Amino acid sequence: MRIAFYGSSLLSSYWNGAATYYRGLLRDLAGRGHRITFYEPDAFDRQQHRDIDPPDWAEVRVYPATPEAMRAVVAEAASADVVVKASGIGVFDDALLEGVVAASRPEAIRIFWDVDAPATLAEMRADPGHALHRAMPMLDLVLTYGGGPPVVAAYEGFGARACVPVYNALDPETHHPVPPDPRFSADLAFLGNRLPDREARVETFFLVAAARLPERSFLIGGNGWESRGLPTNVRHLGHVYTRDHNAFNATPLAVLNIARESMAAVGFSPATRVFEATGAAACLITDAWEGIELFLKPGEEVLVARDGRDVAEHIAALTPERARAIGEAARARILSEHTYARRGLQVDAILRDEAARKAAGTPRRSVA
Structure with missing residues (x-):
């Protein structure tokens, strides 16, 4: 047609x-x-x-x-x-x-x-x-x-x-595992533009977690954050081109997904970032929203957080071995059911x- x-x-x-x-x-x-x-x-x-x-x-x-x-x-x-x-x-x-x-x-x-x-x-x-x-x-x-x-x-x-x-x-030809890139080294990375119905949730889930773990490193990519005050352990990248998304997702210990307020309220709305990250075998931490289990199994294929304290606790307890296991399990699930x-x-x-x-x-x- x-x-x-x-x-x-x-x-x-x-x-x-x-x-x-x-x-x-x-x-x-x-x-x-x-x-x-x-x-x-x-x-x-x-x-x-x-x-x-x-x-x-x-x-x-x-x-x-x-x-x-x-x-x-x-x-x-x-x-x-x-x-x-x-x-x-x-x-x-x-x-x-x-x-x-x-x-x-x-x-x-x-x-x-x-x-x-x-x-x-x-x-x-x-x-x-x-x-x-x-x-x-x-x-x-x-x-x-x-x-x-x-x-x-x-x-x-x-x-x-x-x-x-x-x-x-997921399109596995465009989003897939790659070797780590030092530009994106961090304990937790988040990628998303600064939008009115997202900013408060970024504060709650990402910046609060960074403040609770001052000895750990955090990375934020996306437009608009350059004018936002950030904790000293948070590094801002600006716009991250699609060609760098695999490295951005594959390098940190974990990657954070934060739904916009309206999407989180409705549920059943996994962002493209969820599939990009899991396609690269990243260990994904996501904010809680209804329907997540239709796509990934909490605790085994994704870590779910209710707030920044939960995010900080996940990062504090996460070992490279467990992060790798979660990322690989998530990628297998997405490749099987969500391409x-x-x-x-x-x-x-x-x-x-x-x-x-x-x-x-x-x-x-x-x-x-």
Whole structure:
């Protein structure tokens, strides 16, 4: 099928946490015979911080962040069999959604792909005039990269014909074990941009742990932390390019995952970092959230913490041997059950089922 995908960026992970997700899924779908065109705006300095070249498995169309350019790429939705508008593009989101829905052919599959469902649903609850309310009757599917039963129920309550979680996963060709790199040496490392609904949790889980263990070394990567006061045993790296993620994850004694507040509240929302880290056989410590056991077994494949004190206790008790055992067990679990090949198979089946349903004019059945 010809897929027109309107998203934040495929070429850059700069202020764009969905990049790994898009790359893993779309690359697999291309391998299954789908022809993908990815439309991304030249915005937020992402094109100046590209971390991959345009791939051979998708055509990438970078367009100027102007209304005229946006309307031009919207018109191209008319030639696609599947039209996807992703959340969180950051420029012209409402106009893109309404535009691609209107431009697509009646027989095309229209999808809203939500990469931050808690935020989108909160906006919809607060704003009866939200563009997604207006577009919902014309959408065939809502796909989300997390959220589980609470998000499915919420979207169905807003009138979605079907809502299906397609979780983050691992691409073992891009995220895998590598030798340690002295640049990333630490007892605990955390990678994430400084965002309003993440900062308090970084304080709780990471900075409190650092303060409790002044003799241990801590490493934080991501944008925005350079203006934040940090304990003396915390080293800040700034933006860490995707090409360095394997070394960042494979080098420290342990790696910390901290969900944003909205994701943690909903649960069932493992971040891409979870799979990147476990793919590199890192010993992962994560904040507690509902549904973690669907992906990793606490105590054996991941260490779970309720606060910074728990994180500090995990680090204080963790030996290199146990860290290695946890990391290897996690990698085996993820390789067995949570790769983008599995997610791609899921999405391919959803698209083929939906195409057959539309062609036959038959009522919808569950695609979960």
